Amino acid sequence: MKKVAVVFGGMSTEHDVSVVSGMSILKNLNKDKYDVYPIYIDKKGNWYEYQVDKDDLENIKIGDEISNSKKIENPLEYLKKMECVFPVLHGSYGEDGTIQGLFELIKVPYVGCKVLSSSISMDKAYTKMIFDKAKLNQTKYIYLKYTNGNYTYIDDELNTIEQTEDEVVKTAEQKLKYPMFVKPSNSGSSVGVNKANNAEELKQAINLAKQYDEKILIEQGVNGKEVECAVLEHNGKIEVSCVGEIKSAEEFYSFDSKYKNENSKTQIPANIDQTLAEQIRTQAKKAFKAVDGKGISRVDFFIEDGTNKIMINEINTMPGFTNISMYPKLFENIGLSYQELLDTLIG
Ligand SMILES: Nc1ncnc2c1ncn2[C@@H]1O[C@H](COP(=O)(O)OP(=O)(O)O)[C@@H](O)[C@H]1O
Ligand SMILES: [Mg+2]
Structure with a gap:
């Protein structure tokens, strides 16, 4: 044994x-x-x-x-x-x-994932840089640091520029449209993630995010569906599940909406056309390879309303793993049971 x-x-x-x-x-x-x-x-x-x-x-x-x-x-x-x-x-x-x-x-x-892929995938700012390199489409964003009471804006070439809070808001408004989402770069389960519809809310959201990490991301909000795809790697062979959809009961998929609101639902497979689902599966595999993933990951995307544009949001190297979590359910849908999944991962 x-x-x-x-x-x-x-x-x-x-x-x-x-x-x-x-x-x-x-x-x-x-x-x-x-x-x-x-x-x-x-x-x-x-x-x-x-x-x-x-x-x-x-x-x-x-x-x-x-x-x-x-x-x-x-x-x-x-x-x-x-x-x-x-x-x-x-x-x-x-x-x-x-x-x-x-x-x-x-x-x-x-x-699961080794040191490098785990740390890149946990840090949203660095994940985005790798996704950019891999030419995976994502929403516009800016990246800041808050250290010793000062903000630093980090531009596209990673130059660091000290800014006041008002200047940070101005930079965000020049580069991105409202609504914006502000997130700690290292976080999960939506902790510290907030939506801002105007300058006042943006300031508040930045102040909340900085309590969790000195690195902060501000993203342009995407109006659309949220979908997820599970990846399983075993001896170098990468399997990709079907695509599942998140039906958040609240304005966005916040901590409470994820874990406390029973009206939040998942739909497996997602109600999207076959070509779009295939593109998402291809991109999930590409993202997993881009971070040099191993074993397990769940890759999350938005599909923009109107345009049907696919935008990658993040990769989770240790996704939720309860028997009602998206990761095992996505594989169950294509015929791999929870127990078989565990056997493969341990194998
Ligand atoms: N750019 C965005 N546009 C629209 N909704 C977003 C955006 N970024 C995050 N969200 C919402 O916030 C939730 C949490 O953000 P996410 O980046 O997935 O952080 P976490 O790692 O905590 O899950 C998402 O599931 C989504 O509902
Ligand atoms: Mg998420």
């Missing part, structure tokens, strides 16, 4: 989401094939062996506490005994290359 550690929780704003993904994986892993070690990382970064009760796995929800755990005093030694680690961690310290670096150092095999 293969010793597999499932690591969940973690120190990011997406801790609670990771716990639910982790529980789903624990529940579905084939116990006849794998000797499973559940590892919970709390928000402070402490590691625990989770003493699991099967009923708890079924019922855990976003925000539930993890109890019944025993502290792991030496996580490195603990991990070294594993034959595979599945880091089902979203966001900082889990999806950004840091924990992947640790696995590389101790030479333990792990599921």
